Amino acid sequence: MSSLQSSPDPPPIDWEMVRESFRLRLSGRLDHAELTELDDLVQEGCVRLLRASRRERIEDIEALVTVLARRTFQDFLRRRYRHERLTNPLDDSHSEIPDAQKGGGAGFGDMVDRIEFIVLELFAREGRAECEHLARAWFRRRNWRQLATELGLSHASVRKRWSRCLELPRKIFRADPDLKHLFGEE
Structure with missing residues (x-):
């Protein structure tokens, strides 16, 4: 018998339980209008969990789901409230950047x-x-x-x-x- 013991295989992930856990944690944080995006956020959380499980062995899946649900929600808020000028790709043409004085107004944005x-x-x-x-x-x-x-x-x-x-x-x-x-x- 060798001195190195192989670690036992991690228990399989119960994806139904994980999806329901993400759904519960995320739905409590979303407004009524945002509930249409709940399935996308649950899927994003499951993908994060899958990636984490491939990197290392998961000891406490519930704790990890809680952390990943919080991070998924925070990323959702960042994407939602980020100004469109930061998220939209730049135009490929070499057009002139609009000047606040030319555009009329004090440059307050939209x-x-x-x-x-x-x-x-x-x-x-x-x-x-x-x-x-x-x-x-x-x-x-x-x-x-x-x-x-x-x-x-x-x-x-x-x-x-x-x-x-x-x-x-x-x-x-x-x-x-x-x-x-x-x-x-x-």
Whole structure:
């Protein structure tokens, strides 16, 4: 008998259990609108687990699934909230890079970034901290029900407060020729 013992083969991975475990861990972190992407994220987590199992022996599969689910979700958030200029491939043509002065505007990026900046600045100048907090939540696509629970309010109350907060920006946007088309006015 040799002094070197071969390690026993790792137990086979129960992929149904792993998929269900990923599904449970990821679905708790996703908003209702993001649940359509759940199957893709579960598959991504399973691929990560498969790659890890090929690199080394897995001692505690549940702990590894927990870590990989967290990393998969973090990568999903990074991809989702990364600005499109960072993720879109560059144009192959040698076209001129647009200049902020030529493009008209102060270089705020796309219209959503400009609106977010205007609304948050408006609430900050008016000293409306609650409206600023709700606006930040809205621009980050937070779930109103979860936000209501955090604030100790009802869902309807949070929505009414947000509606009241929007009265001033609506008035300003309707007066701005660049932004009034957002409200269907020509």
